[in-house]
Amino acid sequence: MKMRGLVVTLCALLPALLPLCASAQIAGPVAELQLQLASISLHAPGHVAMEIKDLGSGAISSVNARASMPAASTIKIPVMVEVFRQLSNGRFDFNTTVGLRRSDKDWGSGSLCNARAGTRYSVLRLLKAMITVSDNTATNMLIRLVGRQNINDDMLSIGLQHTRLSDYIRSQGDDIRYALRSSPADMVMLLEQMAGNELIDRWSSREMISILEGQRHNGLLPEPLPMGLPIAHKTGTLHDTLNDVGIVFADPQPYVIAVMTTNLPSLSAGRRFIRGVSRLAYDQIEQLAGEAPVKAPAPSDDTGSDTPMWDTSAPAAQPAAQPAPTATP
Numbered sequence: 001m002k003m004r005g006l007v008v009t010l011c012a013l014l015p016a017l018l019p020l021c022a023s024a025q026i027a028g029p030v031a032e033l034q035l036q037l038a039s040i041s042l043h044a045p046g047h048v049a050m051e052i053k054d055l056g057s058g059a060i061s062s063v064n065a066r067a068s069m070p071a072a073s074t075i076k077i078p079v080m081v082e083v084f085r086q087l088s089n090g091r092f093d094f095n096t097t098v099g100l101r102r103s104d105k106d107w108g109s110g111s112l113c114n115a116r117a118g119t120r121y122s123v124l125r126l127l128k129a130m131i132t133v134s135d136n137t138a139t140n141m142l143i144r145l146v147g148r149q150n151i152n153d154d155m156l157s158i159g160l161q162h163t164r165l166s167d168y169i170r171s172q173g174d175d176i177r178y179a180l181r182s183s184p185a186d187m188v189m190l191l192e193q194m195a196g197n198e199l200i201d202r203w204s205s206r207e208m209i210s211i212l213e214g215q216r217h218n219g220l221l222p223e224p225l226p227m228g229l230p231i232a233h234k235t236g237t238l239h240d241t242l243n244d245v246g247i248v249f250a251d252p253q254p255y256v257i258a259v260m261t262t263n264l265p266s267l268s269a270g271r272r273f274i275r276g277v278s279r280l281a282y283d284q285i286e287q288l289a290g291e292a293p294v295k296a297p298a299p300s301d302d303t304g305s306d307t308p309m310w311d312t313s314a315p316a317a318q319p320a321a322q323p324a325p326t327a328t329p
Contacts (some may be wrong), residue, residue, distance in 0.1 A: 110135025
């Protein structure tokens with residue numbers, strides 16, 4: 001019985017221990033990062049998955065990176081990508097307006113749900129509301145505009161194997177956990193192409209990065225990093241889930257990071273975990289670049305979190321519409 005218990009324990013730990021074995025053949029800070037990620041994953045709250053890719057060297061460190069996880073609001077990045085794909089094809093432009101329908105409304109995050117049905121918003125305003133304040137109603141309007149199946153087909157054509165929208169954003173109930181899915185590996189692949197100006201085209205990639213840099217929920221990946229460091233990212237929150245995925249424009253070389261957590265005992269535990277991974281990645285990649293890490297203030301314990309997709313306590317103000325860029329997609 002003791003031997004059987006040992007085997008069961010080793011099997012349970014195997015997904016986290018495998019990167020430890022692989023890292024033995026990797027030198028320097030990358031190996032150290034892999035070792036530390038594998039180590040902290042053994043004591044992580046809930047179920048965690050992560051991937052970090054240094055865009056200068058191409059080095060990757062990951063744990064459970066291909067695990068299918070509740071995407072929460074990080075799924076809004078694929079929605080944005082499909083909007084830009086159809087923009088580049090000339091189906092509509094930034095100034096095209098979309099009318100609000102009652103069926104679009106979701107009270108989980110954002111304030112467009114309080115508007116009168118029939119109110120029209122430009123595509124650009126909806127994009128910014130969807131990303132910067134994570135407005136669920138704006139997201140549903142854009143999903144309706146471009147077609148949910150088109151989003152799924154587009155992600156599959158890019159090579160994303162675990163990213164799928166099975167429904168619109170419906171934050172009431174538990175179905176949202178299964179309707180919106182992705183993985184750290186998928187998100188890193190998508191953001192790496194964006195960082196390289198290769199996602200759709202150079203103009204689209206740069207415009208999407210600019211929108212992601214306007215993110216107003218900055219209490220996860222950015223919180224423990226040096227103030228003013230540019231980060232293009234998107235958070236996602238459910239009652240037991242916290243995610244943050246993005247491009248960190250560290251000097252001299254950027255990196256992409258995706259940390260996804262679920263089945264958390266508390267959102268506070270998830271915040272501490274994601275912040276810890278973020279700082280660890282920054283320090284190790286700075287060493288890889290041959291530079292000493294910049295000292296940043298210690299992260300706070302429980303502030304600045306993303307507005308949950310189901311939270312209605314503090315509706316966010318909408319960004320003002322802006323004129324469409326004159327550049328040609």
